[in-house]
Amino acid sequence: MAFLIGIDGGGTSCRAAVAGPDGRILGRAKSGAANILSDPDTALQNIIEAARAAFVEAGLDPAGICEACAVLGVAGHNVGDPVHHVQRRLPFAKAQIESDGLIALQGALGDKDGAVAILGTGTIYIARQGQSVRYTGGWGFTIGDLGSGARIGHALLQETLLVHDGIHAPSPLASSVLAEFHNDPREIVEFARLAKPGDFGRYAPPVFQHAEQGDVIATRLLAAAAVTIDDALDRLVAQGMQKLCLLGGLAPLYRPWIAKRHQSRLAEPEADALTGAVALALARYGDDRSSAA
Amino acid sequence: MAFLIGIDGGGTSCRAAVAGPDGRILGRAKSGAANILSDPDTALQNIIEAARAAFVEAGLDPAGICEACAVLGVAGHNVGDPVHHVQRRLPFAKAQIESDGLIALQGALGDKDGAVAILGTGTIYIARQGQSVRYTGGWGFTIGDLGSGARIGHALLQETLLVHDGIHAPSPLASSVLAEFHNDPREIVEFARLAKPGDFGRYAPPVFQHAEQGDVIATRLLAAAAVTIDDALDRLVAQGMQKLCLLGGLAPLYRPWIAKRHQSRLAEPEADALTGAVALALARYGDDRSSAA
Structure with a gap:
């Protein structure tokens, strides 16, 4: 039987796991960035490197990746050209490229129905009911990703400029940002x-920290x-979702800010x-080939 | 005595007026765009063309612009290089380049103290108290210009995407925008x-129109x-401004939306x-050289 490979390809790093035919994970490894949209060739290289390293970590011959079957989760999985470019060059026996959100949902919920809110630099919501998977939001920074970092x-x-102009009252957080920019709005x-x-997202964690200390602007x-x-x-609840998981870098920070009406539905990811x-x-x-794609 | 020239240079057109030594306007004319930042040479050409045409309109020899003294109001008057480029090449005897906002304020308030809110594609506020002129806001679309078109x-x-995703309730305005984009959020x-x-600003006037008809999203x-x-x-009132003028393309549309506490201070531009x-x-x-700069 062939080994199984899972890949979680992100803009910062690419993680890989190898599992036996029963799905039990034997080894894991990590390599560099795998951003398929901005740099498909580097992504491909790091995907292969992570997969080989996972085999080595498991005590297996890394040449074995060529006989393995893989599922890859990547950002931008539905953007045609770069995905085809990578797909054609993958060295695995069989491989499917999915969204990074779908593998996150599968990890968080296992085979159960429910939804995940991925709260990071961007925001996107994915709901699964049986075989049906539905995406909500995730339209990107310019015109969407509300609530994202x-x-x-x-x-x-923006608030810091209003404070500088005397339109809004100052706060310790706004003052610290103004100081960082030498009190020069330009x-x-x-x-x-x-x-x-x-770059904007790096200012989000301090907002949560200052809110904890009662900063009025952060709050x-x-x-x-x-x-x-x-x-x-x-919206997800109206679609029938009973179980909600918050994922992504901001998930633990956001947890206490979520409305009471949703708190009882929030579950920790599996x-x-x-x-x-x-x-x-x-x-x-x-x-078990019964649910093979 | 030399003739006086006023120039109002905008991104769409450049307007010029010529006045006698007493300030009485004798002729007006208009030419093409005068965007000093994006195209200083075309701006220069259109400034000269408008000035000459104003002289012709007044029945004067257009060669007379070389002996006239001019004040020009332009967007981006404080951005060094292109302004110097234009300033050096102006054919007038004397000339000063000011902000488009300052000439708008002078027109609206005459020599009185007060402030103008320029509400167009962007927003900026200018307050004058005696010789002191203070700018507030106007930091541009990316991180400022709140309330602008x-x-x-x-x-x-953004709201239209939320309606498409079923997160916010629809409205006639959102449906019409969605239809314009073939109901395709992408x-x-x-x-x-x-x-x-x-491009974003062109969607502002319909928002005012739909709000008048009770559209919940527009409202x-x-x-x-x-x-x-x-x-x-x-903020302007706190700075002591008693007289406020709303200027710019959105001014008449905004008037009924301004809070009651400000309505008594709003004045029509002179x-x-x-x-x-x-x-x-x-x-x-x-x-009268008493207040010459």
């Missing part, structure tokens, strides 16, 4: 002009951001996205 | 990715936008920006 950071910088404007979502920004998350969770990728590989390529 | 249009497209995302502030968006204007006006430029030219270069 990028949007929180953007709102903070520096903030210039930063924002060039900033990518990840106002997070109350507004949490409403956008609650609104989206309302496992991580990499485990989810292996589980999907098992379902599709494992001993 | 661009921000209202952006908020509408078309909205792609539009937003490439849109400049003016919510404008209520939120008006709060940002009211907050800025609060004259337009071009008249303001001529008035500044008179003050600086006219017969």
